Amino acid sequence: MTAKIFIDGEHGTTGLQIRGRLAERRDIEVLSIPADKRKDPAARADFLNAADIAILCLPDDAARESVALIENAGTRVIDASSAHRVAEGWTYGFAEMDRDQAAAIREAQRVANPGCWPQGPIAALRPLIAAGLLPADLPVTVNGVSGYSGGGRTMIEAYEADGAAVPHFMPYGLTLDHKHLPELTAYARLAGAPLMQPAVGRFAQGMLTAVPLHLGRLARVPSGRALHGALAEHYGALADSAVTVAPLAAVERSAELDPQRHNGTNAMTLHVFANDARAQALLIAVYDNLGKGASGAAVQNLDLMLGRAG
Structure with missing residues (x-):
């Protein structure tokens, strides 16, 4: 019908x-x-x-x-x-x-x-908190960059009219009171609101969010492999999932971390990077702010x- x-x-x-x-x-x-x-x-x-x-x-x-x-x-x-x-x-x-x-x-x-901004951090954090690898009261920061289409018609017109005069990278939300914080806090299952520092890039669409983790003060410090395994297990068990988890890799840089990589699709890729000796990890999500976002x-x-x- x-x-x-x-x-x-x-x-x-x-x-x-x-x-x-x-x-x-x-x-x-x-x-x-x-x-x-x-x-x-x-x-x-x-x-x-x-x-x-x-x-x-x-x-x-x-x-x-x-x-x-x-x-x-x-x-x-x-x-x-x-x-x-x-x-x-x-x-x-x-x-x-x-x-x-x-x-x-x-x-x-x-x-x-x-919202586009909360989805990447929620995708990265919620399964890890549910698995008991991260506590809900862990202090969390969220950084990232989105294409200017995320700002709606007014921002699109401004960026396309100004062309090369607009910044390549412009942090915003500097009052630290982003409108998506209640959503992010609730669905990531965090005990308190994270510190969120978004930015807009000089490209139309695409998105990358990053959640750096300081793990050394936890009673039980999870390894990078454990974090990656929990995410891979969660998303691997879902039918028709638009979210996938990239292989765990110890690399200095990766061409896959391009905010525009999934433009025009509904895909999201999660990446886990870790330094176990420093008890630090980095959770990155790449997706289209106009697609999955x-x-x-x-x-x-x-x-x-x-x-x-x-």
């Missing part, structure tokens, strides 16, 4: 990416609101309530408004904003996070699509909810 999908906010960065990924699909019908009705609540309500699944690609307040407009109990929702990621009654849309998470998404009425994850969740994946 053809499923009716409405993308509320289809002309934004994430919405356009989702439309592109669904363009050749014959198993769904994408409902498209006329341009002059996009800000008309009554018209949006009609489309939202006519859909089997509504995908919200909107600012947080607008996403909350859209949810409030849904009266049809049959309309299911994927929200790509950050409005509902830690809200009660919403299922977190990171299918590989736990062994039963894909099943939970498949049955969910309301799914909160993950946004529209790719939304389509993955859509397919789960339609029973066509996992």
Whole structure:
């Protein structure tokens, strides 16, 4: 049966990416609101309530408004904003996070699509905390770089207009109060919020996150091999996983650590680097901020909810 999908906010960065990924699909019908009705609540309500699944690609307040407009109990929702990621009654849309998470998404009425920045650190940390190799109260820092498309239309236009004048690398979030911290803390199962230092690069899309670990003060210091083994076991046990773990390697540098390596895909690769003599490790995730970090994850969740994946 053809499923009716409405993308509320289809002309934004994430919405356009989702439309592109669904363009050749014959198993769904994408409902498209006329341009002059996009800000008309009554018209949006009609489309939202006519859909089997509504995908919200909107600012947080607008996403909350859209949810409030849904009266049809049959309309299911994927929200790509950050409005509902830690809200009660919403299922977190990171299918590989736990062994039963894909099943939970498949049955969910309301799914909160993950943010791009938290996914890499959650993917790296949660299985290690669950395995007892890292304590939940370990002080954690998160660093990384994302393509400028992660900043939405305003940043895209600014970077593309300024060209060579924009910085190659620009740290931000210097108030140390990044909006994704609640999500990252909750789903990595950390006892306290990490220190997060993101940056934007002079490239359109792609992403790399890094979590450095000082392990020497732990009562039981895990080896790099143990950390790698736990991650490989977790993701290797999942069917249809978009997350893979690179082989453990003692290298000075690696060409695989290119933020743009997985552009245009829904893939994420985790890397573990360690110096056991120093009791230090580094967990790195590489993925597309518009793929697994946004529209790719939304389509993955859509397919789960339609029973066509996992």
